[in-house]
Amino acid sequence: MKMIKQSRKFKSASFQAAVAVIAFVFLLLAFIPIILMLILSVKSNAQIYNDFWSLPTQLHWGNYNKAIGMLIPNMINTMVVVSIATLITTLLSANGGYVFAKLNFPGKNFLFLAILALMMVPGVLTLTPQYTLMQTYGIYNTWWALILPWVSGGQVFGILLCRTFMAELPTEVFESARIDGCSELKALFKMAIPLSKPILATIVVMKMIDYYNDFIWPLMAIESNSKQVITVAIRVFQSAAGTIDIGSMVAGFVFATIPLLILFSGTSRLYMEGLTSGAVKG
Numbered sequence: 001m002k003m004i005k006q007s008r009k010f011k012s013a014s015f016q017a018a019v020a021v022i023a024f025v026f027l028l029l030a031f032i033p034i035i036l037m038l039i040l041s042v043k044s045n046a047q048i049y050n051d052f053w054s055l056p057t058q059l060h061w062g063n064y065n066k067a068i069g070m071l072i073p074n075m076i077n078t079m080v081v082v083s084i085a086t087l088i089t090t091l092l093s094a095n096g097g098y099v100f101a102k103l104n105f106p107g108k109n110f111l112f113l114a115i116l117a118l119m120m121v122p123g124v125l126t127l128t129p130q131y132t133l134m135q136t137y138g139i140y141n142t143w144w145a146l147i148l149p150w151v152s153g154g155q156v157f158g159i160l161l162c163r164t165f166m167a168e169l170p171t172e173v174f175e176s177a178r179i180d181g182c183s184e185l186k187a188l189f190k191m192a193i194p195l196s197k198p199i200l201a202t203i204v205v206m207k208m209i210d211y212y213n214d215f216i217w218p219l220m221a222i223e224s225n226s227k228q229v230i231t232v233a234i235r236v237f238q239s240a241a242g243t244i245d246i247g248s249m250v251a252g253f254v255f256a257t258i259p260l261l262i263l264f265s266g267t268s269r270l271y272m273e274g275l276t277s278g279a280v281k282g
Contacts, residue, residue, distance in 0.1 A: 041251040048246050060247060067237075067252035073226065074233035077143075079259065081229060082211045085147045089154040089207050090200055096155065097162020098192045102174055103184070112163070118156045124216075126153070131220055145221040146229070150211050158203045165199040166192055201270035208263060230256050 040048060041063055043056040100112050130149045134140040139148070169192065177187050193200065215231045222228050225236070234256065237249035 037250055037253055040246060041254050043247055045245060045247055063247040063251040064255070066245075066248045067255055070236060071230055071233055071252055071255060074228055074230045075256070075259075077227060078212065078229040078231075081143050081146050082208055084143075085150040085154070085211050086204055086207045088147070088151045089158055090203050092151065092155045093158025093162050093203055094193050094196065094200060095188060096159035097164075097166050097196075098184075098188050100159065100163040101166035101169070102171065102187075102192070115156055115159060118153075119160075123153065127217065127220065130217070134221055140221065141223045141227065143227065146211075146218055149217060149221075150207075150214070154207050154210065158207070161199050161203060162196060165196055169195055198270055198273040201267055201273075205263065205267050209260060212260060 039056065042059045042061065043063075044058070044060050047054070047056060047058075096115075100108060126149075131140075134145045134149075139145050174187055174191065177191060178184075182190075213231065214229075218229045218232045222232070225233060230252075234249060234252045237245045237252065
């Protein structure tokens with residue numbers, strides 16, 4: 001009996017070791033593109049074209065000077081537009097989630113299902129209608145051409161998350177507040193939103209990453225490079241002749257990645273807490 005237990009422990013330890021090795025291999029594979037990006041960002045074009053996989057013989061930090069100097073205005077554009085869109089999306093998601101979770105009105109369930117049905121529509125199918133609307137309303141080539149479509153599409157999933165989370169908040173607390181004369185708007189901002197910080201943080205992180213990484217829609221909606229976001233502006237390193245300054249372009253990729261790393265490192269605890277809460281309560 002003792003030998004059987006030892007055998008089981010050995011098999012369990014062997015299995016855990018195998019899982020750890022496999023996980024390490026996949027983790028290493030995930031870091032290879034990042035390492036390659038960092039290496040290419042400090043190589044000259046001649047080194048890249050002549051020997052792509054070699055380590056740099058000389059560090060060309062000028063790639064970063066060039067990339068940052070050219071992309072700073074576009075980075076500012078990106079942070080402003082993404083922040084505004086994320087703020088509006090989060091507020092509308094909290095408002096919609098509160099309405100569907102804590103208020104009763106005719107057709108509530110049907111309306112909620114209709115909103116969820118929008119998640120089934122592929123985003124690529126809405127590009128042409130959105131472009132036509134932006135032209136019709138005269139906001140093409142403005143930041144509103146980015147903000148409004150991002151908000152209209154981004155709040156759908158946000159409403160689902162907020163509704164799921166807020167449905168678990170004690171109904172008695174809100175009923176007592178109503179008896180004391182508290183308005184629904186005050187209950188939303190003074191009670192529901194403070195109690196829903198984890199899920200709201202999750203929405204903020206998810207939407208900021210989504211909006212920040214968007215390429216196709218900014219490419220269609222913004223014509224002026226002075227108003228363009230950084231994901232599209234990185235194309236400036238490709239010349240009219242078709243040649244690409246790879247070193248500076250990859251340095252631009254590194255520069256563009258930094259805000260997302262800062263965002264996630266600063267909000268990862270709330271982000272994971274929100275995901276866990278949603279999974280448990282859902």
